Amino acid sequence: MIERRDLLKLGAAAPLALGFPAALLARTAGVAMWVRDTRFGMTGAGLMPAANEHLVDGDVTGLWTGSLDAAWRKRGFVVAGVTGSDALFVLEHLAWSRGRRVTQRQEIAPAQGALPALVQWTIEPTHPSMKA
Amino acid sequence: MAILPPDVSAANFAKALDAFRAVLGADWVFSSAEDLGPYRDSFSPVWDTQQERLASAALAPANVEQVQAIVRIAGQYRIPLFPISTGKNFGYGGPSPNVTGSIVLDLKRLNQVLELEEARAFALVEPGVSYFDLYRAIEEKGLKLMIDCPDPGWGSPIGNALERGIGYTMAAFRDHFGASCGMEVVLPNGELMRTGMGALPGSKSWQEYKYGFGPDPSGLFAQGNFGIVTKMGFRLYPRPEHYRTGLITVPKRRDYVKLVEICNYLNDAMLCGEIVYASPLAALMSKPDFAALAKKPGGPSDAEMDAAASAAGLPSWQVDLQFFGPEATTAANWAYAKDRILSAIPGAKAIDGDAFALPATPKQMENATQPYRTSIRRHGALGVPSLGIWKIVRDDGHLGFFPILPRSGEAVFEMQRVMCDALREFDTLPSYFNATTAPLHWHSFAFQMVFAPPVRRSDLAHNAMVDRAMKKAVEVAAKHGWGDYRAAPIYQDAVADTYSFGNHALRRFHEQLKDAVDPDGIIAPGRGGIWPKRFRK
Numbered sequence: 001m002i003e004r005r006d007l008l009k010l011g012a013a014a015p016l017a018l019g020f021p022a023a024l025l026a027r028t029a030g031v032a033m034w035v036r037d038t039r040f041g042m043t044g045a046g047l048m049p050a051a052n053e054h055l056v057d058g059d060v061t062g063l064w065t066g067s068l069d070a071a072w073r074k075r076g077f078v079v080a081g082v083t084g085s086d087a088l089f090v091l092e093h094l095a096w097s098r099g100r101r102v103t104q105r106q107e108i109a110p111a112q113g114a115l116p117a118l119v120q121w122t123i124e125p126t127h128p129s130m131k132a
Numbered sequence: 133m134a135i136l137p138p139d140v141s142a143a144n145f146a147k148a149l150d151a152f153r154a155v156l157g158a159d160w161v162f163s164s165a166e167d168l169g170p171y172r173d174s175f176s177p178v179w180d181t182q183q184e185r186l187a188s189a190a191l192a193p194a195n196v197e198q199v200q201a202i203v204r205i206a207g208q209y210r211i212p213l214f215p216i217s218t219g220k221n222f223g224y225g226g227p228s229p230n231v232t233g234s235i236v237l238d239l240k241r242l243n244q245v246l247e248l249e250e251a252r253a254f255a256l257v258e259p260g261v262s263y264f265d266l267y268r269a270i271e272e273k274g275l276k277l278m279i280d281c282p283d284p285g286w287g288s289p290i291g292n293a294l295e296r297g298i299g300y301t302m303a304a305f306r307d308h309f310g311a312s313c314g315m316e317v318v319l320p321n322g323e324l325m326r327t328g329m330g331a332l333p334g335s336k337s338w339q340e341y342k343y344g345f346g347p348d349p350s351g352l353f354a355q356g357n358f359g360i361v362t363k364m365g366f367r368l369y370p371r372p373e374h375y376r377t378g379l380i381t382v383p384k385r386r387d388y389v390k391l392v393e394i395c396n397y398l399n400d401a402m403l404c405g406e407i408v409y410a411s412p413l414a415a416l417m418s419k420p421d422f423a424a425l426a427k428k429p430g431g432p433s434d435a436e437m438d439a440a441a442s443a444a445g446l447p448s449w450q451v452d453l454q455f456f457g458p459e460a461t462t463a464a465n466w467a468y469a470k471d472r473i474l475s476a477i478p479g480a481k482a483i484d485g486d487a488f489a490l491p492a493t494p495k496q497m498e499n500a501t502q503p504y505r506t507s508i509r510r511h512g513a514l515g516v517p518s519l520g521i522w523k524i525v526r527d528d529g530h531l532g533f534f535p536i537l538p539r540s541g542e543a544v545f546e547m548q549r550v551m552c553d554a555l556r557e558f559d560t561l562p563s564y565f566n567a568t569t570a571p572l573h574w575h576s577f578a579f580q581m582v583f584a585p586p587v588r589r590s591d592l593a594h595n596a597m598v599d600r601a602m603k604k605a606v607e608v609a610a611k612h613g614w615g616d617y618r619a620a621p622i623y624q625d626a627v628a629d630t631y632s633f634g635n636h637a638l639r640r641f642h643e644q645l646k647d648a649v650d651p652d653g654i655i656a657p658g659r660g661g662i663w664p665k666r667f668r669k
Contacts, residue, residue, distance in 0.1 A: 058520075058522075059523055061519045064264070064519060065264065065268075069264060069268075086522050090286075093170075093174070097240055128159045129159060
């Protein structure tokens, strides 16, 4: 698991310190759920509204079956998160099938060892049948 | 510049899109570059090159009548359609068509589980239904049925079956096309056809007897391009009461031959579920000396491999066995398997694994309590859809060459040796074939091995090397009688070309059929290596 000190070594401290939290928090309006990838340790912890936070370990099965599958059959429901690129790959393809797109993405840290790149993203409904 | 269908002018393409909009509504006709992004192959080794196969538009009909109308309009304008179910066929082309300029027919809105029958153990579904959807429908109704799903579970039972996809439970259900029973198809002229008992008006046994009377054409729609499947039935596994696992190891390399013989019996006699082979020696591949031995030109000798195993204190092979059924039956079948193998192979050892009642608890699904290192992913083994497999995907995905080989230890040794030597020049790729490589028993009655080289969009030289490796793998395997069972559009012609008995009699037969029912190539020209006359060079 990457801890904050590992991200510092990776050079990811700058975005964390200079703007990543602010940028994330700037997009809180209308976000129905936050997703955080626990493989990356402290990253993002405390930055997301806890009540709407969903934790994943790279596997988004529970997120899909427990929340998004139902939520994304209806209009609206913006989701934002900080996850590995592998988790985002899956979520992006699921989003496409439900009239949604990744409308914002920013790599926070590159892939290292067994861990994929860490990415901050937002998924919003874009198809007329899904827009709020 | 916008992509046009082959031999269609921009003006006629615009007219066709207007006609599609009149049928579907403008919101379900996609033609902008942004809208078509989801219809590219995310795993393409030719991403952003001239070779990438791109759609000109995509359509998402809401019902069968709209599918029929689309086919008729496409026929009028001679525009190829490329039907997809959920479009998640990654590693085999995803949602991208064989012919650039085709219109993708996205069937995701046909997403109803039409029938679920516990007492007769079947489902009838539409193509946009995913394995998750089918699983949820069974759970919501509280039915004692088990599905057999692939990794991952976001695909469509229809799409996967039509690709001859596989799963991980009992042999009767792992072959997803084999477990299908009855289909409804929109033909290239827009007519609607039902196969088997579905052709008999008033029949109530469409999902119980797949043949009806006369020739059964359903096989033509798997990896084929003779119609668009809009409904399909599937036999389901009555949920077993109990699940039991066990591990058997054998000490010597040559023991694998007898082990496979006995396990074939266990599989074919329906005594166990998917059999999962592995070599514990694969853990030594990080050691240069051992890796050199395992990849030795011409293959290592049995004695050399046995000496390496002995030095490492490891058995040469292991097999994970799984048993389904009443608790007493699973115990008896495991006892029988142990007795058969341990009495036949000196030095074989058995370890009892997890055993529990079904359905499994969330904790049991984690598969964290086995007293041995297991290769089994429990979600798949128990027919519970998952997306966890994507955690192992790196780079920009991978390709897939899965050659079919006979179920014998000798055949495994031969493929290890031949393919290792053939792919030696591509030494920057992972070692998919070496003396520790085990076959997969995903198919009901055949082995396959895996060549799944990674793709990197930003590294064209790497992708070009992977492309050469794929083509060489297909060619060399075919010379030894090993054929791929499934391929991405860019490799389908090469694979189809290897099935050449009788001067390509099979392909010529397919072409005759295609010319007869779809001379303009409206349905997925090139799919499965079958081209109508219009597209044949």
